[in-house]
Amino acid sequence: MAFLEFHQITKRFPGVLALDGVSVSIERGACHALVGENGAGKSTLGKILAGVYQPDGGAIRLEEKVIHPVSPHAARALGVAMVHQELAFCPNLSVEENLCLGDQPRNAAGWVNRRELRARARAMLAEIGSNIDPATLIGTLSTGQEQLVQIAAAVGTGANVIIMDEPTSSLSLGETRELFRLVRALKARGITLIYVSHRLEEIFALCDAVTILRDGHHVVTEPIGATSPQRIVRQMIGRELLVREPAHLQRSYGAVRLQVENLSSPGKFTGIHFSVRAGEIVGLAGLVGAGRSEVAQAIFGLDPAAAGTVMMHGRALRLGSIRAALAAKSGLVPEDRKRQGLVLSMNCRENSSLAALPLLTRFGWVNRRAEHELAERYAKRLRVKTPSLETSIASLSGGNQQKIALAKWIARECDVLIVDEPTRGIDVGAKAEIYQLLDELAGEGKAVLMISSELPELIGLCGRVLVMREGRLAGELPRAEFSEAALMGLMAGVAQSAA
Numbered sequence: 001m002a003f004l005e006f007h008q009i010t011k012r013f014p015g016v017l018a019l020d021g022v023s024v025s026i027e028r029g030a031c032h033a034l035v036g037e038n039g040a041g042k043s044t045l046g047k048i049l050a051g052v053y054q055p056d057g058g059a060i061r062l063e064e065k066v067i068h069p070v071s072p073h074a075a076r077a078l079g080v081a082m083v084h085q086e087l088a089f090c091p092n093l094s095v096e097e098n099l100c101l102g103d104q105p106r107n108a109a110g111w112v113n114r115r116e117l118r119a120r121a122r123a124m125l126a127e128i129g130s131n132i133d134p135a136t137l138i139g140t141l142s143t144g145q146e147q148l149v150q151i152a153a154a155v156g157t158g159a160n161v162i163i164m165d166e167p168t169s170s171l172s173l174g175e176t177r178e179l180f181r182l183v184r185a186l187k188a189r190g191i192t193l194i195y196v197s198h199r200l201e202e203i204f205a206l207c208d209a210v211t212i213l214r215d216g217h218h219v220v221t222e223p224i225g226a227t228s229p230q231r232i233v234r235q236m237i238g239r240e241l242l243v244r245e246p247a248h249l250q251r252s253y254g255a256v257r258l259q260v261e262n263l264s265s266p267g268k269f270t271g272i273h274f275s276v277r278a279g280e281i282v283g284l285a286g287l288v289g290a291g292r293s294e295v296a297q298a299i300f301g302l303d304p305a306a307a308g309t310v311m312m313h314g315r316a317l318r319l320g321s322i323r324a325a326l327a328a329k330s331g332l333v334p335e336d337r338k339r340q341g342l343v344l345s346m347n348c349r350e351n352s353s354l355a356a357l358p359l360l361t362r363f364g365w366v367n368r369r370a371e372h373e374l375a376e377r378y379a380k381r382l383r384v385k386t387p388s389l390e391t392s393i394a395s396l397s398g399g400n401q402q403k404i405a406l407a408k409w410i411a412r413e414c415d416v417l418i419v420d421e422p423t424r425g426i427d428v429g430a431k432a433e434i435y436q437l438l439d440e441l442a443g444e445g446k447a448v449l450m451i452s453s454e455l456p457e458l459i460g461l462c463g464r465v466l467v468m469r470e471g472r473l474a475g476e477l478p479r480a481e482f483s484e485a486a487l488m489g490l491m492a493g494v495a496q497s498a499a
């Protein structure tokens, strides 16, 4: 009998059957991948094991005993912990306070023993090879560091089953490598891992077996050696993925729509110059911290310290003014869409049409019918999984929230469109739709600048790619010279190229 068994697990949310009789067996000490498109039910299955949700039907067996984790605390007592996709700690407490939450060492008078607290936290961090200062406030940590603290908490409380929910979705390259090392170390100790991700390279690098969920159903569980990336993609989306050559590459481009000259911002980037023509999709590559998002923000008027020239339609833009950028018909789909791009209390329809509304003018009525049509068109296009367009955004899965946020910005009529990591957190099927959508927008004559950390997507979609390194343009590659090695070389500064 398997170490851990989900038997016929069913979970309903209002209007959604999130899991429909899912049965999965997991071997002791395995790193078991859980994959599926956004909304497939991966997080829900993890949360049921971790005591966050109670199933409506079915049973879980751990070492042949039926368990009922009725709360995260109860799950911990059973040796099960989850590293969440969303922030799980109190941001205004310190690392040590968070690590010892609920079990703070006290002296005879009942006061928290600070020194003991720190020593215990430091030991928990050292256990996973981290040297984060225990006194740091959680709110000031990077996502990667916060995840490490969550993992330290899991390991430190003796968890022997750890669920990691899309752990690398907002990590830098270095942080991802660090995490991989840690995952392997945990496995070597005999800890059983359930690894939720839709990044197939990661799954093939780390996991022993893979379970695929689709629309709340169990599709298959296989050893990793018995499958392939193509097979998994097919099983995830239930159809063949069409890979087309982008149409914009076949057309000649129009006039220069966006021209940037000698753009600088103290401490962020220096001497940036490039242009994008109507109908063109230009990529912007670089490592995390290279200054790509900062450049995009400056172009869009979000950086009061920026100096230099930004021209749209041949006319110089007043820098530092979002109003001027919007008036020149430019749009920015920000990277952190959850924080900057969505109004969580609004429903899907309201959110996807939000940016298309003439927000900055105060007159005019909203045409409800047009609004509904627009929302419906994009929701269908990007396969947003929601019971209805009137559903609150907050209850959608993370990837589906991303899709709505993206739809919202793309729906804005604009001539210059900057998209920052447009497919982060989005599954393979929807990614293909987004590429197609961007290609169509270019076909309508928009000038598109795409920032991305995923080299295959830059290589697939762009006519040329600009590379930034440490706040400067390190070079530019035309499509004929695209390769991951060439781009990586420029990003990391190990190769020279004529800029």
Ligand SMILES: Nc1ncnc2c1ncn2[C@@H]1O[C@H](COP(=O)(O)OP(=O)(O)O)[C@@H](O)[C@H]1O
Binding pocket: 013, 014, 016, 017, 018, 036, 037, 038, 039, 040, 041, 042, 043, 044, 045, 385, 386, 395, 396, 397, 398, 399
């Ligand atoms: N707390 C919740 N309230 C209502 N619906 C939810 C809730 N959590 C998840 N869902 C719905 O359940 C389905 C599965 O979601 P989830 O498990 O988050 O998917 P995944 O992690 O695979 O992207 C989705 O349709 C999602 O909208």
Ligand SMILES: [Mg+2]
Binding pocket: 042, 043, 044, 085, 165, 397, 398
């Ligand atoms: Mg999820």
